[in-house]
Amino acid sequence: MDDALVIHRLHFAFTITYHYLFPQLTMGLAPLIVILKSLALSKKDDRYNHAARFWAKIFAINFLFGVITGIPMEFQFGTNWARFSQYSGGVIATALAMEGVFAFFLESSFLGLFLFGENRFGQRIHWLASLMVFLGSWISGFFIIVTDAWMQHPVGYEIAADGTAHLNSFWSLIFNEWAWWQYLHNMGGALITGSFAMAATGAYYVLSKKQEQYGQIFLRVGIVVATVASLSQIFPTGDRQGKLVTDYQPATLAAMEGLFESETGAAIVLIGQPDTNNMKLDNPIYIPRVLSFLTYRHWEAQVKGLKEFPRDQWPDNIPLLYYSYHIMVGLGTIFIAIMVASIFLLWRNRLFKTRWMLWILMLSFPFPYIANTAGWITAEVGRQPWLVYGLLKTHEGYSANVSAGNGLFTLLGFMGMYTILSILFIILIWREVGHGPSFLHDDQFVRAVEHV
Amino acid sequence: METIWFILVALMLIAYVVLDGFDLGAGIINLFVARNHDERRLVLRAIGPVWDGNEVWLIAAGGALFFAFPLLYASSFSGFYLPLMIVLWLLMLRGIGIELRHHVNDPLWWSFFDFVFSVSSLFLAIFFGAAIGNVVRGVPLAANGYFFEPLWTNFRVGANPGILDWYTVITGILAFVTLTVHGAHYIALKTERELNQRSQRVASIGWWFLILITLVSLSATLYVRPQVLDNFRSRPWGWILPLVVVASLVGMRLFLKKAQFCAAFLSSAAYIAAMLGGAAFSMYPYLLPASTNPTFSLTIYNARTGIYSLSVGLIWWGLGMALAIGYFTFIYRSFAGKVRLDQEGY
Numbered sequence: 001m002d003d004a005l006v007i008h009r010l011h012f013a014f015t016i017t018y019h020y021l022f023p024q025l026t027m028g029l030a031p032l033i034v035i036l037k038s039l040a041l042s043k044k045d046d047r048y049n050h051a052a053r054f055w056a057k058i059f060a061i062n063f064l065f066g067v068i069t070g071i072p073m074e075f076q077f078g079t080n081w082a083r084f085s086q087y088s089g090g091v092i093a094t095a096l097a098m099e100g101v102f103a104f105f106l107e108s109s110f111l112g113l114f115l116f117g118e119n120r121f122g123q124r125i126h127w128l129a130s131l132m133v134f135l136g137s138w139i140s141g142f143f144i145i146v147t148d149a150w151m152q153h154p155v156g157y158e159i160a161a162d163g164t165a166h167l168n169s170f171w172s173l174i175f176n177e178w179a180w181w182q183y184l185h186n187m188g189g190a191l192i193t194g195s196f197a198m199a200a201t202g203a204y205y206v207l208s209k210k211q212e213q214y215g216q217i218f219l220r221v222g223i224v225v226a227t228v229a230s231l232s233q234i235f236p237t238g239d240r241q242g243k244l245v246t247d248y249q250p251a252t253l254a255a256m257e258g259l260f261e262s263e264t265g266a267a268i269v270l271i272g273q274p275d276t277n278n279m280k281l282d283n284p285i286y287i288p289r290v291l292s293f294l295t296y297r298h299w300e301a302q303v304k305g306l307k308e309f310p311r312d313q314w315p316d317n318i319p320l321l322y323y324s325y326h327i328m329v330g331l332g333t334i335f336i337a338i339m340v341a342s343i344f345l346l347w348r349n350r351l352f353k354t355r356w357m358l359w360i361l362m363l364s365f366p367f368p369y370i371a372n373t374a375g376w377i378t379a380e381v382g383r384q385p386w387l388v389y390g391l392l393k394t395h396e397g398y399s400a401n402v403s404a405g406n407g408l409f410t411l412l413g414f415m416g417m418y419t420i421l422s423i424l425f426i427i428l429i430w431r432e433v434g435h436g437p438s439f440l441h442d443d444q445f446v447r448a449v450e451h452v
Numbered sequence: 453m454e455t456i457w458f459i460l461v462a463l464m465l466i467a468y469v470v471l472d473g474f475d476l477g478a479g480i481i482n483l484f485v486a487r488n489h490d491e492r493r494l495v496l497r498a499i500g501p502v503w504d505g506n507e508v509w510l511i512a513a514g515g516a517l518f519f520a521f522p523l524l525y526a527s528s529f530s531g532f533y534l535p536l537m538i539v540l541w542l543l544m545l546r547g548i549g550i551e552l553r554h555h556v557n558d559p560l561w562w563s564f565f566d567f568v569f570s571v572s573s574l575f576l577a578i579f580f581g582a583a584i585g586n587v588v589r590g591v592p593l594a595a596n597g598y599f600f601e602p603l604w605t606n607f608r609v610g611a612n613p614g615i616l617d618w619y620t621v622i623t624g625i626l627a628f629v630t631l632t633v634h635g636a637h638y639i640a641l642k643t644e645r646e647l648n649q650r651s652q653r654v655a656s657i658g659w660w661f662l663i664l665i666t667l668v669s670l671s672a673t674l675y676v677r678p679q680v681l682d683n684f685r686s687r688p689w690g691w692i693l694p695l696v697v698v699a700s701l702v703g704m705r706l707f708l709k710k711a712q713f714c715a716a717f718l719s720s721a722a723y724i725a726a727m728l729g730g731a732a733f734s735m736y737p738y739l740l741p742a743s744t745n746p747t748f749s750l751t752i753y754n755a756r757t758g759i760y761s762l763s764v765g766l767i768w769w770g771l772g773m774a775l776a777i778g779y780f781t782f783i784y785r786s787f788a789g790k791v792r793l794d795q796e797g798y
Contacts, residue, residue: 060551061551061555064547064548064551064552067504067507067547068543068544068547068548069544071507071510071511071540071543072540074511074514074515074518075514075529075536075537075540077518077525077529078518078525078526078528078529078530079529079530079533079536079537080530080533082526082527082529082530082598083526085518085522085525085526085529086522086523086526086527086597089518089519089522089523089525089526089757090522090757090758090761091761093515093518093519093522093525093757094519094761094764094765096515096518096519097512097515097516097518097519097765097769098515098768098772099515100508100511100512100514100515100516101512101515101768101769101772101773101775101776102768102772102775104508104511104512105505105508105512105772105775105776105779105780106775106776106779108504108505108507108508109505109776109779109780109782109783110779110783111504112500112501112502112504112505112783112787113501113783113786115501116500116501116787116795116796116797117786117796118796119795119796120786120795120796121786160758164522166757166758166760166761167757167758167760167761167764168758168760170764399526399530399533400598401530401531401598401599401600402530402533402600403600406533406534406600410533410534410537413537413541417541417544421544421548424548424552428552428555431555431556
């Protein structure tokens with residue numbers, strides 16, 4: 001394999017994986033903050049405002065890291081994937097440019113107002129600002145998914161005389177079936193990250209008997225949202241996404257499921273390690289017929305195995321694809337179990353005294369990050385060997401004029417930079433969680449009094 | 453249609469330099485004009501609610517450029533690979549320099565982030581200036597529309613140039629001086645007492661350097677790329693741009709003397725707009741001239757996307773921009789006036 005190709009793939013994979021740790025939390029937290037602000041207004045209870053202010057601090061730090069690690073993403077289409085940009089810019093740049101004008105301006109303008117305008121402009125404007133930040137972050141996610149969905153399932157284009165793709169139907173691009181289901185599935189994932197983080201923080205406060213009243217608010221809001229979001233990931237959004245992969249990327253489906261031979265009444269594999277040399281799974285544990293039912297709604301349907309497809313159409317890293325898919329689905333199932341148990345205890349008014357459940361909730365917050373990352377690896381590794389499915393291979397897309405040496409130089413630079421960013425991030429979040437909402441409250445109160 | 457998008461992309465880039473330019477300028481002068489913790493907090497408060505929105509103009513301009521001229525985006529971003537990556541790292545450092553300082557109450561922590569903020573702003577200004585210099589000078593494009601420039605070669609303007617040569621170093625310094633003065637006007641506008649006076653002094657001394665470097669860089673441009681005069685000959689109305697440059701230089705001086713900081717700030721904004729507008733005017737219809745063979749140059753005709761996209765784009769772009777300008781007006785009005793320590797903020 002070509003060195004430069006490997007470096008450019010690693011470059012994008014590393015920077016995008018790191019970047020997405022931050023937006024998944026901000027997109028998940030933004031609607032939760034709107035909920036807290038709305039509760040404060042409707043119940044006329046200032047505790048919800050303190051709670052919102054605390055999460056605004058966490059949000060602001062994440063937002064900053066999301067912005068500074070996000071700008072490299074837009075640059076990298078041109079810097080590292082120039083031939084891809086030239087080929088597909090006529091279509092996807094519409095979505096990317098729309099993200100800039102419709103989402104980023106909205107988000108960044110109102111974030112300033114949201115962070116620095118509460119005292120000056122009053123609670124209603126502040127509520128509005130939180131709503132606008134939420135809309136901005138979700139619109140931003142939409143246009144990115146439209147871009148990715150076009151790479152997964154190209155629509156609304158024609159190939160121009162110079163061989164590049166040109167848009168010929170704006171609405172087909174925007175209403176790409178793939179984009180909408182992927183968007184809902186992705187935003188469900190972000191909501192899971194945000195609500196698990198909120199519930200985990202709440203569990204920490206209740207367990208450590210610090211700021212318990214806020215801990216209880218966080219647990220209530222976090223658990224309700226997390227339950228809804230976790231359930232929706234399996235049905236309908238995950239189910240519909242699986243159906244689209246079945247219809248449009250059958251080789252990907254076979255690789256995700258570790259299915260080498262075509263089967264009627266295909267079983268779904270829970271555990272087992274794919275061995276691509278011998279075309280089999282080691283020590284598999286499976287449930288008969290379920291895969292056929294999930295993909296075709298029919299217990300005896302035939303599902304095509306990898307052997308049906310020529311080798312050059314196989315995703316080029318089948319074990320990675322298989323594991324990331326299984327990790328995502330496995331964690332998603334565990335999330336449902338955790339949240340259904342929690343919401344039951346919450347409903348019976350026993351949650352705040354059930355220490356083992358609080359421990360589980362507190363320790364669960366890293367797993368949504370893993371599930372979201374695994375989901376994206378499934379989508380993007382599953383698209384291989386194509387960069388634009390069926391149209392452009394990955395090795396045809398990278399910048400041929402940027403050598404492997406220059407690529408590795410900047411990849412190492414990013415790794416160093418992101419190490420420093422990670423350390424700063426952990427220090428800052430640790431401090432904010434340590435302070436908690438009541439610290440902010442007292443601190444601002446004291447400062448306000450001093451200046452009167 | 454191509455011409456419309458050429459103008460729109462140029463306007464967005466100008467908006468970025470005018471708006472984020474004062475944030476960068478504030479960063480450059482921060483260590484000199486703001487001498488203690490409270491003064492540095494005030495500098496951060498002056499740009500705090502707006503810097504992120506200003507930076508979005510860079511993303512939006514980049515997005516519009518990718519949208520309208522995909523080949524230009526692909527060619528220039530990969531060809532300018534190294535300086536762009538350095539710009540990305542500097543933008544990260546600038547962001548954390550502004551936003552992380554106030555999280556921890558510790559003088560060493562503050563000093564570290566003040567330093568990061570200033571130095572990253574300084575180098576960003578120089579790199580942006582050098583980037584414009586590269587585009588005006590031309591790059592060694594091959595027949596397929598691609599090129600690659602190392603950071604420097606022999607510092608000569610020739611067939612095999614680097615990102616930095618004597619000409620682009622001059623344009624880098626031009627950007628540094630321009631944004632220093634622009635940022636000093638902004639800080640003078642937003643602050644009171646010593647901070648205001650020191651900023652005035654920076655702007656006042658910087659003005660002489662600005663006159664000098666403007667003359668040097670314009671002469672250098674005529675020497676490196678005499679074709680820049682062609683469009684002024686065929687479209688004489690373009691001379692209005694150099695006139696605005698002169699008028700805005702005079703304006704900066706007069707308004708600063710009269711302590712009319714808003715007018716002085718608008719003058720330096722007009723100076724930036726007219727200088728960049730002049731560069732765009734003289735380039736048209738070229739986007740990226742080739743130093744190798746003029747026929748390899750990227751123009752608005754050979755780099756543009758499909759006409760359908762460009763037409764649809766006018767609709768959503770107009771709508772999006774109307775909204776964005778609405779937000780900006782609202783935010784700048786909301787946070788108008790001098791910054792003080794008793795308000796919410798850093």
